[in-house]
Amino acid sequence: MEATISGTWSMGRRIGITSATLAAVAVVASAGTSPALATQDCFDREKKPYTSVVDSHLHFRPFGGQAISFDELTGYLRKSGVRHASMYGIGQTLPVNSDCTYYLDCPxxxxxxxxxxxxxxxxxxMEAKPKDPGLTLSMTFMDLNHPETVPPGISLYDKEFPGMxxxxxxxxxxxxxxxxxxxxPATSENIRNWAPFMKVLRDRGMPITIHADIGSDREPTKYLHLMEETLRRYPRNEIVWAHMGLSKELSAMDPDQHIRIVQRLLDKYPRLTLDLSWRVLEDQYFSKPGVRQKYAAFFDRYPTRAIPGTDFVAAGNKDYQVYEEELEVTSRINKALGDEAFRGIALGANYFRLLGMKETAPQVCRAG
Structure with missing residues (x-):
C-alpha cells in the first residue's frame, strides 16, 4: 500500500495534481477502492436509460407450472440493466396436481x-452464488391468517439456510x-397475533412487503382499516406497502384522494415505504392525462419513501421481451421525477438504505 501511494505521489508531482486531490486518492487507496470509482461520472439522465436498476418485487417462481430457470432469469436482469433484485417466491401456490399456472384462470x-x-x-x-445481479432472498411463506405458524417457519429457514x-x-x-x-382478508385478531414474528423481523431489521388492497371501485376504502391497524400496531417495523394499495379492482379512485391517504400514512409512520411495482399503476393511474404529474410531484415531496419493481412472475411461458416490457412500463414514472426522487427510486438509493447495504447510488448530473 505504501508503495502504491508513494508511486501516486511521484506521478502527482510530475503532472502537477493538487495536494487535496492527492489526499483523496490516498484515502481511496487506503480503503481498498479503485480511485476510478471515486471519480466516476455522475448519472446523466439525458444520455442514460430511465429504467430502474433495482427490481425490489420480482417473483422468481410462478403460482404453478414450470418456472423460467434461475440462470435465464438472472440473464434477463443483466441484459436489462437491473443490478439488484429482491428474490420473491410465490407464497400462495396452486396445488401440485393443478394444470394452472395462474390463479385467475382457475377460480x-x-x-x-x-x-x-x-x-x-x-x-x-446457494448453487449459483450470484454476484451480478445482487439478489436478496425473501420469505414468502407467511400465512397472515394463521400467524402461529410463522415463527416455527422462520426457525426452520434459519436452520436450513442460516442468515440467507x-x-x-x-x-x-x-x-x-x-x-x-x-x-x-386477515382479521383484526390475526393482526394482533402477528406480534411474535413481527418482533423477529424488527429485531433483524428485515423489511416485509404486504399486499393490502385499499378497496374496490364499488367500495374504494373498504379494506383500508386493515393496513392502518397493521401500521398502528407495528410502527417500528419496516413495512413496504405493495402497489401503494392499488389493484385491478380499484381502477378508478380519484388520484387526489389516493395521494391524501398515502401521504397521511407516510407522515404518521416514518418506517412505511411505498412499493411502485406492477404495471397496473401505470396502466390505470399514471398514464391518465394530468395524473402522472400529480404522482411525480408527490414522490418528489417524499423522495426517500418509495422503491421500484416489476412484479414480474417467472412463469415458463414468458420470455425476455415480457420482462423487458414490464420493466419499461413500471419505470415510466421515473421520467417525471425530480433528480432526488429519481436517485432514490430509479437508481436504488432507497432500496439500498432499506436493506442497510453499503451500496451507494450515483449522484444525478446537474442540468447544464
Missing part, C-alpha cells in the same frame, strides 16, 4: 401459503383477486 381452486418456492429459490441461490433470507413477503393481508381462490 375455485384453492391457493394456499407454502414454503416450497422459497426453498427452491434458496437452493438455486433478508426480506419477508410479498404476503397477503387482503388481496381481492384471490377471493375466488378461497383467500380471505
Amino acid at each position: 375455485g381452486t384453492p391457493v394456499v401459503p407454502s414454503m416450497k418456492n422459497d426453498f427452491v429459490n434458496a437452493g438455486n441461490y 433470507f433478508r426480506w419477508a413477503g410479498e404476503v397477503n393481508l387482503v388481496k381481492q383477486a384471490l377471493f375466488p381462490n378461497r383467500h380471505e
